[in-house]
Amino acid sequence: MTAPLPIDGPAAPPRANGELLFAEPWQSRAFGMVVTLHGSGAFAWPQFQAALIDRIRIWETSHPEGECWDYYQHWLGALEDVLAADGTVFADEIELRARELANRPAGHDH
Template structure:
């Protein structure tokens, strides 16, 4: 299954000279998680793209004038929406894990094996 990454429009990932652009390591990991789960058949790319467009549309409608778009935060939110919608993960599990990850010290970039 090939990923339709040649997408255009509001859900298109940031690019520079045709190459994907990631400002932080977590952004590339979030991107990779979505692509890997799609390629594993967990969800269709249309499902993910629809969730991403919904996140972007909501951000556009609610943003304060001049607030920059944090594309991969919206990307990760869309992934959470799709997985929660499939009951693959609950919203509470996402929140709990996100809080645990947020408490890590800066630069701590490997998996915590003690769950």
């Protein structure tokens, strides 16, 4: 089972010369995590795609002037939304783990 990635539109991942574009290593890991979870049957692709489009739409209508666009931040947020909606994880668990990871020493990559 593969994820049906759109070529264009609000949910289309960034591309360069037709290839997926990742500016940072974490972005490719986040991408792979979503595709793998979908492939294992954790959620249906339309459910994830709708959550991603919602995240992007909300950002487009409410972001502060000058805030940088980051597609993969929305990608991760959509994954959180999908997993929280079905009770796989809970938002407070995500927040706690994110704080723990943010407090790791500089250079810690695992």
